[in-house]
Amino acid sequence: MKTVILALMVLVVVSQGGSTNNNSKDDNNNGPCDHDRKKSKFPYEDVLNCLHLTKNKEQLVRPARDYKKPTWVHVQMSILGVKEIDQTFISFVWIYMLWEDPHIYWKPQNFGGLDKMTVPADLLWKPDLMIEEMIEKDKDVPNPFITIHSNGFVQYVRELMVVSSCRMQVYKFPFDTQSCTLSLKSIIYPEEELKFEFFENNTLVTEWTRKMMRNESEWLFISMTVEDKSVPRFHQNQNVVIYTITMKRRSLLxxxxxxxxxxxxxxxxxxxxxxxxxxxxxxxxxxxxxxxxxxxxxxxxxxxxxxxxxxxxxxxxxxxxxxxxxxxxxxxxxxxxxxxxxxxxxxxxxxxxxxxxxxxxxxxxxxxxxxxxxxxxxxxxNVSDEPPSELLSVAKEDKRSQLMEESNSLEKHxxxxxxxxxxxxxxxxxxxxxxxxxxxxxxxxxxxxxxxxxxxxxxxxxxxxxxxxxxxxxxxx
Missing domain, CATH: 1.20.58 (Methane Monooxygenase Hydroxylase; Chain G, domain 1)
Structure with a gap:
């Protein structure tokens, strides 16, 4: 009986040792589930049990064998739709994240060829990404699931309705072109612990976003550029990925x-x-x-x-x-x-x-x-300035004939x-x-x-x- 107990303890130590030796791609990919097993009847449950992914053992810390080495997170963002109201930029964002978790590894042939599986997102550590320009809390329901791969990579997708600040220059309204930025960064991790990598080809990013876009409303999507830089925050530097979205207003309306x-x-x-x-x-x-x-x-x-x-x-x-x-x-x-x-x-x-x-x-x-x-x-x-009554009063009898002659002469002409x-x-x-x-x-x-x-x-x-x-x-x- 003691022999059996000792054998089980050795098996647990070996399995834990294998799980801690699997942080780098240069290792032999030895993990807790790399030992030979018989053909599994329930691959999903067996992988979860093998990786100890249970609610009682949530992995809420950054997965790394060497804490001095940063965890690289591949990010990719796409704009699904755009609205603009009162100097605010309302965008429907699709964020794709991919990183390596050294605790995740298994041999697909030991689990019926199972190469990847979807598990509850609360069981694993996730990068604490935030958008710096966001001014309102996201009201969308977060994605409750996360995808893990047999080679140790973890994939997580989020869809957000981002209400962010964007200073609009309306000098040429309605023939204006606007550029708004969305900056992705970690909330607490410095760049010594968390760094981002992304597609540096702006043409591919633009074409991919144009295919993903569902609704442009009054805006016509032109291009998207991406760059990263290190910014100081609370006496430490953080790695920030900046997406610049360029749009042109539809002026016909x-x-x-x-x-x-x-x-x-x-x-x-x-x-x-x-x-x-x-x-x-x-x-x-x-x-x-x-x-x-x-x-x-x-x-x-x-x-x-x-x-x-x-x-x-x-x-x-x-x-x-x-x-x-x-x-x-x-x-x-x-x-x-x-x-x-x-x-x-x-x-x-x-x-x-x-x-x-x-x-x-x-x-x-x-x-x-x-x-x-x-x-x-x-x-x-007009001829006489005096009234006729006065003329009659001062007229004398001997001049009556003379006046009559003058009157007759006037009547003739x-x-x-x-x-x-x-x-x-x-x-x-x-x-x-x-x-x-x-x-x-x-x-x-x-x-x-x-x-x-x-x-x-x-x-x-x-x-x-x-x-x-x-x-x-x-x-x-």
Whole structure:
């Protein structure tokens, strides 16, 4: 009985010794399950028992024979989808990790050819990876399983919804290209204990990510580059792998829903020059256009982030068009004021002529248009400055015949006297009539000159703006 117990103790020591001699690839791959066994009936259970992978013996420390040598972890990351809201970069990330665990080794031929198997992730040590730019805790359910291989390599895959900070440069919005970074590093391990390796071919990384991507929403994935560097943290250096994702915004939706409508409103403002300035229709029409552009600016304010270093060109576009429409509205007000000035002058003249016509009607005079034709009664009134009643009171009987003769002589030549009065009246009428037409002609000339200047300045503004918009370089975040 004692002999059997001693034999079992030796077997356990030998098996433990074999498990501790299997940290390097240069060893003979001797592990706890490398001894010859009979054909296994339950390979999965036998491998777990052989490797002591039970919940009572969780391996929660870094697996290494020599603690002075780092554990190399191969990492590979892919972007599954991208969203951008309020200067935050929402990405759906797929992270692949592969490392060597010296405690994991078995001979597949001893376990029915079993080369790899999936076990609960809590049974093994895993690299404590974190994304430095993450600002919200990942809400996805972590992968509960991990894959182990017979040669000692462990494979673990994680899918994360990463809400990270990314400074967006919107100077060229919506024709902008953005670059955001995701930095993978360990939470506590320095680079002396944990280092990362990755594919250094950026072209392959880009193509692989493009195949893995499921949803790009409003962003068009362009490229992904990867590099590593050592960064100091708490008096020790850590190895960090930095993935830089470059994306371009899909601008078609913004062109159709924003840029083109604003440009069409501006075209309507140009078309308003054919509307008559005499009424208030043109003024109300231009005010309506200004209100529509104001609504578009409010929509733009909800789209653009407020932390941009420069004024975005799309904001310059809206402000410029809004300013041009304000100037057009002011010109309309000036033209309407000049025309109204003429209208007021004409109304005063019409009132004057109406009162004069009423006075002439009381004296049995005839009024035709702007020309006054005075009849005999008007001539009599002009010849004598004294009222008829006074003339009758001072007239003497001996001069009655003389007055009658003079009256008869005037009655014989009424047309000649009428023409004599008509000439000065006509000149006075032309002089007064020319004043109202003067401001109307000035308003029309001002409207024509302003239209050509307005079109020229607007065309130059749009050409220069779109030229800068197209040729400006993308700023780095």
């Amino acid at each position: 913004y062109i159709v829903n924003f840029l083109v409508p604003v440009l069409l409103l501006f075209g309507l403002d140009l078309a308003s020059f054919v509307i008559s300035d005499s009424g208030g229709e043109k003024l109300s029409f231009e005010v309506t256009l200004l209100l529509a552009v104001t609504v578009m600016q409010l929509i733009l304010n909800d789209i653009l982030p407020s932390s941009s270093d420069k004024i975005p060109l799309i904001a310059v576009y809206c402000i410029g068009i809004f300013g041009l429409m304000i100037v057009s509205l002011l010109e309309t007000i000036v033209v309407m004021y000049l025309i109204e000035k003429d209208s007021a002058s004409k109304e005063r003249k019409a009132d004057k002529n109406r009162s004069l016509s009423e006075d002439c009607g009381d004296k049995q005079c005839n009024y035709d248009g702007d020309v006054k034709k005075w009849t005999h009664c008007a001539c009599v009134c 009424p047309d000649e006297l009428s023409e004599a009065v008509k000439g000065p009246a006509l000149l006075l009428s032309r002089k007064e009539g020319s004043k109202p037409d003067y401001w109307t002609r000035v308003a029309k000339k001002l409207d024509i000159i302003f239209f050509f200047v307005y079109v020229t300045v607007s065309a130059l503004f749009l050409v220069v703006l779109f030229s800068v918009w197209t040729n400006a370089e993308d700023e780095k975040g």
